[in-house]
Amino acid sequence: MKRILITALACISIKTTFSQQTEQPIxxxxxxxxxxxxxxxxxxxxxxxxxxxxxxxxxxxxxxxxTYGKFTAGVQFEAYLPSINGYYDIAANQSKLVNRYxxxxxxxxxxxxxxxxxxxGSGLIFRSYENRQIGIxxxxxxxxxxxxxxxxLKIKAxxxxxxxxxxxSNSITRGVDAEIDITKAFASKTKEHSTHIAIGGSYVGRYxxxxxxxxxxxxxxxxxxxxxxxNSNDYSLNIEYVNKGKDPHFINQNSFEKGKALLxxxxxxxxxxxxxxxxxxxxxMDFRSERNIAIATQLPVNYVPALTKQHDxxxxxxxxxxxxxxxxxxxxxxxxxxxxxxxKLGGKYGTKIAANFSTYYSLKNNNDILSGGNDKYYSDAxxxxxxxFSKKFEATLGLQNIFYNAxxxxxxxxxxxxSNILGLSGIYKFASKKSxxxxxxxxxxxxxxxxxxxLITEYSFSSPYSFxxxxxxxxxxxxxxxxxxxxxxxxxxxxxxxxxxxxFGRQRAGLFCVGGVCRFVPSAYGFTxxxxxxxxx
Amino acid sequence: MLKKxxxxxxLSFLITGYAxxxxxxxxxxxxxxxxxxxxxxxxxxxxxxxxxxxSFWATWCIPCISELxxxxxxxxxxxxxxxxxxxxxxxxxxxxxxxxxxxxxxxxWQFDVLIDINSELKRALNVTDVPHVMIIKNNKxxxxxxxxxxxxxxxxxxxxxxx
Numbered sequence: 001m002k003r004i005l006i007t008a009l010a011c012i013s014i015k016t017t018f019s020q021q022t023e024q025p026i027x028x029x030x031x032x033x034x035x036x037x038x039x040x041x042x043x044x045x046x047x048x049x050x051x052x053x054x055x056x057x058x059x060x061x062x063x064x065x066x067t068y069g070k071f072t073a074g075v076q077f078e079a080y081l082p083s084i085n086g087y088y089d090i091a092a093n094q095s096k097l098v099n100r101y102x103x104x105x106x107x108x109x110x111x112x113x114x115x116x117x118x119x120x121g122s123g124l125i126f127r128s129y130e131n132r133q134i135g136i137x138x139x140x141x142x143x144x145x146x147x148x149x150x151x152x153l154k155i156k157a158x159x160x161x162x163x164x165x166x167x168x169s170n171s172i173t174r175g176v177d178a179e180i181d182i183t184k185a186f187a188s189k190t191k192e193h194s195t196h197i198a199i200g201g202s203y204v205g206r207y208x209x210x211x212x213x214x215x216x217x218x219x220x221x222x223x224x225x226x227x228x229x230x231n232s233n234d235y236s237l238n239i240e241y242v243n244k245g246k247d248p249h250f251i252n253q254n255s256f257e258k259g260k261a262l263l264x265x266x267x268x269x270x271x272x273x274x275x276x277x278x279x280x281x282x283x284x285m286d287f288r289s290e291r292n293i294a295i296a297t298q299l300p301v302n303y304v305p306a307l308t309k310q311h312d313x314x315x316x317x318x319x320x321x322x323x324x325x326x327x328x329x330x331x332x333x334x335x336x337x338x339x340x341x342x343x344k345l346g347g348k349y350g351t352k353i354a355a356n357f358s359t360y361y362s363l364k365n366n367n368d369i370l371s372g373g374n375d376k377y378y379s380d381a382x383x384x385x386x387x388x389f390s391k392k393f394e395a396t397l398g399l400q401n402i403f404y405n406a407x408x409x410x411x412x413x414x415x416x417x418x419s420n421i422l423g424l425s426g427i428y429k430f431a432s433k434k435s436x437x438x439x440x441x442x443x444x445x446x447x448x449x450x451x452x453x454x455l456i457t458e459y460s461f462s463s464p465y466s467f468x469x470x471x472x473x474x475x476x477x478x479x480x481x482x483x484x485x486x487x488x489x490x491x492x493x494x495x496x497x498x499x500x501x502x503x504f505g506r507q508r509a510g511l512f513c514v515g516g517v518c519r520f521v522p523s524a525y526g527f528t529x530x531x532x533x534x535x536x537x
Numbered sequence: 538m539l540k541k542x543x544x545x546x547x548l549s550f551l552i553t554g555y556a557x558x559x560x561x562x563x564x565x566x567x568x569x570x571x572x573x574x575x576x577x578x579x580x581x582x583x584x585x586x587x588x589x590x591x592s593f594w595a596t597w598c599i600p601c602i603s604e605l606x607x608x609x610x611x612x613x614x615x616x617x618x619x620x621x622x623x624x625x626x627x628x629x630x631x632x633x634x635x636x637x638x639x640x641x642x643x644x645x646w647q648f649d650v651l652i653d654i655n656s657e658l659k660r661a662l663n664v665t666d667v668p669h670v671m672i673i674k675n676n677k678x679x680x681x682x683x684x685x686x687x688x689x690x691x692x693x694x695x696x697x698x699x700x
Contacts, residue, residue: 033663063663072563072661105563107576119655122631129630129655196572231572236638265635274639305632310597334636336643349610352644427603433688460686497669497681532665534681 028068031536035061035132036529039084044525047484047506051526057084061132063099065536072103078166086512086521087135096166099139108148115139118158120177120202123303124261124285125225125242128162134512134519136297138289139163140173152185153178162289162299169289169299171208177201195232201225206301208290221247223259223287223302238265242302244284249291252284252326259284260369261304272338278307281329281369296322297519307332308380309356311400313423314454314472315443319404320511321360321378329372330360349388357381379403392430398423406448410511419445433463451476464494472508490528498533561676565658567626567651570638575651577658580624581673588621588697589673593653593664595629596636601668602644604685608693609646615694623648628659628667674700 038058041051058081065074079095080087101114117139120126130137142160149155156177162169179200183193202225210219223244230237244259261282268275282304289299306321309332335355339346358380362373382400389395400421406413425439436459443452456470472486490503507524564578581589592608594601605625612623625648627637634652641650653659662671662678670693671681680696682689 031663033665035665065661065663067563069561107564117655117657117660119631122634123655124631127631127655130660194571198572229572233571236572238635267635267639269639269642272643272645274641274643276635276639278635303631305630307632310633312597312599334639336640338643338645340645352606354640354643427687429687431688432691433686435687437687460688463686463689463692466686492684494682494684494686497683499666499683532683534663534665534669534683536663536678 028066029536030064030066031534032062032064033534034063034532035059036531037084037132038529039524040527041085041524042526044506044523046481047486047523047525048509049506049523049525052085054082055526057082057087059084059087059132060095070105072105073101075100085524086519094166098163098166099137110146112144113142115141115163116144116158116160118144118156119303120156120175120204121200121225121227121240122238122263124240124263125202125223125244125287125302126173126175126177126204127300127303129303134297136300137163138300141168152181154181162301164289164299169208171206171289173204173206173289173301175202175204177203195230197231198229200227200229202227204301206287206289217248218246221245221287234269236265236267239263242285244287247284247287249286249288250294251286251288255284257284257367259287261285262369272340274334274336276334277331278333279331280307281363282323282325283327283363283366283369284325286325308358308360308378309334309382311382313398313400313421313439313441314456314470315421315423315441315452316400316402318443318452318508318510319402319417319419321358321380321404322409322511324360324362324377324408327363327366327369327373328360328377329363329369330358330377332356332358347387347389349390349394352386353383354386355383375405375408376403377405377408393426393428395427396423396425398425414447417445417447419443419447433460435460445476449474449477449482465491466493467491470505497535499531501528501530503528563661565653565661567653567658570641570650570652577651580622582676584622584673586675588619588700590621590623590693590697591626591671591673592624593626593628593659593667593669595627595667596633596640597629598667600685603687604668604670604690605646606644607687607690609644609648611690611694612647615697619698621697625650626658627652628656628664630654630656672696672700 041055043051060079062077065072075097076099077097081093099115101112101116103110103112117128128138128140140158140160140162144158147155159174161172179198182197182199187193204223205220207220210217223242225240225242227240240263242261246256247259248254248256264279266277285304287301289301293299304323304325306323308321311317337353339351341348341350345351360377362375364371364373380402384396384398386396402419404417406417407415421441421443423441427435427437429435439456441454452472452474454472458466458468460466468490470488474484477483486506486508488503488505490501492499492501504527509523510521512519512521562578562581564576567575567577569575594605627650629637634654637652666683668685669683671678679700
């Protein structure tokens with residue numbers, strides 16, 4: 001703590017000196033944002049939505065950052081009055097000033113004390129971040145230093161405890177990451193290089209005291225990562241390998257097995273073509289700040305997202321993959337291509353194609369991440385065509401085939417679900433700022449809850465106003481009393497960086513996933529209001 | 538203890554806050570699609586009175602893509618009327634960041650795209666949702682807008698013209 005004090009004071013004194021030397025008095029600036037998400041719950045027995053006692057959930061975030069040349073300080077105020085259903089477990093009204101920080105930034109040096117976010121490599125070994133939709137905030141409270149001692153070397157070091165809602169973990173996380181730009185270190189400095197090669201390495205250690213009876217039970221979990229990055233104008237290759245020491249905890253049932261992960265990304269681009277391949281194999285990579293955590297969104301140290309396409313259709317979000325941190329192996333590949341305008345396939349305005357395929361399996365031997373197993377967890381093959389027919393009309397066609405191992409991914413329902421989805425969307429622009437968008441979707445499956453159909457209509461009659469009506473209908477459910485309509489109606493108004501939206505309808509129970517991390521959202525019926533605004537200069 | 542330090546730091550900061558340092562953005566580092574490190578503060582400062590449009594987007598955000606497709610379609614035409622810099626800042630995290638480069642190539646977008654891998658710039662500029670577009674002139678944000686409805690790019694071009 002003394003070190004933090006010295007650093008903060010040093011920063012302030014540097015600032016004072018700097019201020020005195022500057023000739024032009026120019027004011028510092030304040031910028032911030034406010035976000036409110038509220039729900040009013042009503043009883044709806046048909047979809048199993050129960051209204052909580054006070055019928056209201058409201059999540060509020062006010063963030064303020066003050067920048068003064070090289071100095072920035074900020075706070076975030078969070079109020080849950082109480083939290084919306086399924087988001088944390090805050091039954092009573094609670095609010096607190098959180099995420100306080102003070103940062104000094106130079107071109108090649110920065111130091112931050114207080115709460116901070118950071119990431120090493122792709123985040124497979126360490127990532128602290130905030131995702132308000134899903135309810136993750138694993139900022140570290142402590143000190144974070146960044147330094148570039150030479151042109152080709154970057155070093156990050158951090159030390160702190162993890163935010164645990166309105167409290168902190170009873171553990172310490174420390175880490176260091178170094179990256180060497182090989183191109184800058186060894187190649188000619190006068191020449192502009194089209195290819196960049198970098199190598200990096202990270203260490204992350206988590207200490208949580210253990211006072212139990214087991215002799216060799218580790219209080220400290222050490223993790224190491226190495227990575228290689230190659231980037232040029234046309235292609236790129238990134239490889240990352242992580243090795244995590246013995247990390248027994250609640251979720252892995254106190255397993256003493258080591259964690260391992262290998263991630264490979266490759267991409268090729270040329271003219272109007274883009275191709276990417278991502279492969280990842282891992283075992284025992286659930287890494288938390290505390291051992292006794294059971295909820296997916298609480299206290300993660302690292303970030304292991306589902307490497308599949310993030311879909312936007314209502315029906316595509318019924319069967320969503322989440323990475324199996326215990327063990328999985330798989331890959332995904334994407335293709336993007338544009339047929340140029342005024343060509344045979346492009347037509348007058350061009351045609352765009354996006355295709356994606358992903359598949360994930362178990363490991364045969366959980367200690368060997370290169371041993372592919374026979375249990376299929378998930379696969380997704382999809383293609384999307386987007387074509388503009390005139391200045392006023394464009395349409396999108398989407399096709400998707402999904403295999404979903406319900407037992408492994410959601411721990412319930414049918415063992416395997418195979419589904420096919422057809423999506424058709426059209427936008428008609430009938431005046432400069434007036435448009436109508438209609439999206440029709442259908443999901444076919446013989447398993448689980450059967451077929452679904454959906455319709456979304458969005459009408460923008462005059463910017464900044466927009467209206468929507470949507471319905472997701474589970475008409476194929478074999479239990480006729482569960483053939484529910486999940487209808488929604490709403491409107492939004494936007495003025496510069498302020499947006500207000502009001503909606504009414506039914507929310508389907510299920511996994512709500514953002515960035516591959518999921519939380520369970522219960523059925524809900526009622527009103528939803530959202531207000532977001534950003535301000536400052 | 539840490540609380541005290543932070544509060545006193547913040548207080549000293551606000552008391553002396555009227556003054557002195559050169560107005561600029563934090564030197565946050567972003568990556569270009571070819572892996573080059575780009576200092577956002579330098580981009581903003583070096584543009585002086587040339588307008589810089591910064592559009593926050595993601596490969597999974599449908600309205601963002603619709604907005605950028607529509608901007609790209611008239612990009613050269615609008616540049617000819619009044620030159621401006623346009624940067625698409627992708628807030629894709631490591632789930633989808635590897636898609637950004639092939640996605641942009643496949644789309645044939647003509648403007649620069651940078652990657653904000655752990656949302657550092659998004660956070661620093663207090664962007665709550667994507668799409669979010671801002672206009673920077675003389676090192677200051679002079680306009681910002683959240684969300685996108687087809688046709689709203691006309692408002693942006695009108696704004697650029699008027700500045």
